[in-house]
Amino acid sequence: WxxxxxxxxxxxxxxxxxxxxxxxxxxxxxxxxxxxxxxxxxxxxxxxxxxxxxxxxxxxxxxxxxxxxxxxxxxxxxxxxxxxxxxxxxxxxxxxxxxxxxxxxxxxLYSPAQLYYLCSYALVPVVAVVGATPLVRLLANRLTTALKERLPGLILEPLLYLVLLLVCTAYLVDGSFNPFLYFRF
Incomplete structure (x- = not known):
């Protein structure tokens, strides 16, 4: 616009x-x-x-x-x-x-609140750094090719998506206080 x-x-x-x-x-x-x-x-x-x-x-x-x-x-x-x-x-x-x-x-550089967030969300930066590289796409392509026609592959993929959904939901529930960003307008 x-x-x-x-x-x-x-x-x-x-x-x-x-x-x-x-x-x-x-x-x-x-x-x-x-x-x-x-x-x-x-x-x-x-x-x-x-x-x-x-x-x-x-x-x-x-x-x-x-x-x-x-x-x-x-x-x-x-x-x-x-x-x-x-x-x-x-x-x-x-x-x-x-x-x-x-x-x-x-x-x-240290406070109890920072320690809490570091312990609670330590995995997030690791996943973000790995996810920002082509490694994830490369592994996904190889895994898809290897498991495409095998029964475990047909079961494993939806199971991985379910685990990802549960992890994301757990992080959303843990960070329950999120004030509306545009409230200050």
Missing amino acids: FRDYVYIPLGGNRVSKLKWLRNIVVVWALTGLWHGAAWNFIIWGFYFAVVLVAEKWFLAKPLASLPAFLQHVYTLLVALISFVIFNADSLQTVGENLRGLIGVPGLA
């Missing part, structure tokens, strides 16, 4: 660098405002505008020269920082959370 009704009518990317900069800033500021009427959402929009401008003007060649793995790490880091901004209640919280992520002295 923003592309069709804001970005392109402003000229899109077929304009001078300065007008392109204006277009990016306007579109992302409006995108932030669309998510909520709080400063963190607007800053979130400006954050993405800055990232896009920096990538286009300064980081395109250095990022392209990085190995694919480091390009993925960069993308995840940009997304992680955006999540911190998006979910914060105040600018102070953004700063505290970002400092905590890099282990700045003076901020506790």
